[in-house]
Amino acid sequence: MKKTARGRIAAVIAVVIFITLTAPAYAGEGIWKDAKCAADSAGPTNPCDFCDALVVARNIVGTLLEFAFLAAAVMIAVGAFMMMFAAGSEDRFKLGKQTIQNAVIGLAVALGSWLIVNTILQFLSGRPDLPWNKIACG
Numbered sequence: 001m002k003k004t005a006r007g008r009i010a011a012v013i014a015v016v017i018f019i020t021l022t023a024p025a026y027a028g029e030g031i032w033k034d035a036k037c038a039a040d041s042a043g044p045t046n047p048c049d050f051c052d053a054l055v056v057a058r059n060i061v062g063t064l065l066e067f068a069f070l071a072a073a074v075m076i077a078v079g080a081f082m083m084m085f086a087a088g089s090e091d092r093f094k095l096g097k098q099t100i101q102n103a104v105i106g107l108a109v110a111l112g113s114w115l116i117v118n119t120i121l122q123f124l125s126g127r128p129d130l131p132w133n134k135i136a137c138g
Helices: 003-026 050-084 090-125
Strands: none
Touching: 050 090
């Protein structure tokens, strides 16, 4: 793959990540969903505390995990198409296989990261029985 093609792919991926992370903010949710200090058009409604920081961390990691699943599904499909349309070329078939392997490895890394964040946030919240992705400020 040429350097210009890689640059274009990187730019497209950056735009997709930006849109994925910012689109919910325009829909009234975003990373501040369920935080009691979420801002409205006039500014923050309440002062933020540690629990709000945990909720925002939960929302960020959840959004990134959703993006990881989406990216892995797309890359697995791309790899499969590369393998199907290799037209007998061993190099193209190998590249498709490597794309699928990298997508699966990337998804495994994302899920492992989720587990690490889960452990750290349970420790910080002081409630090891509560799944961190269910933290809510009351």
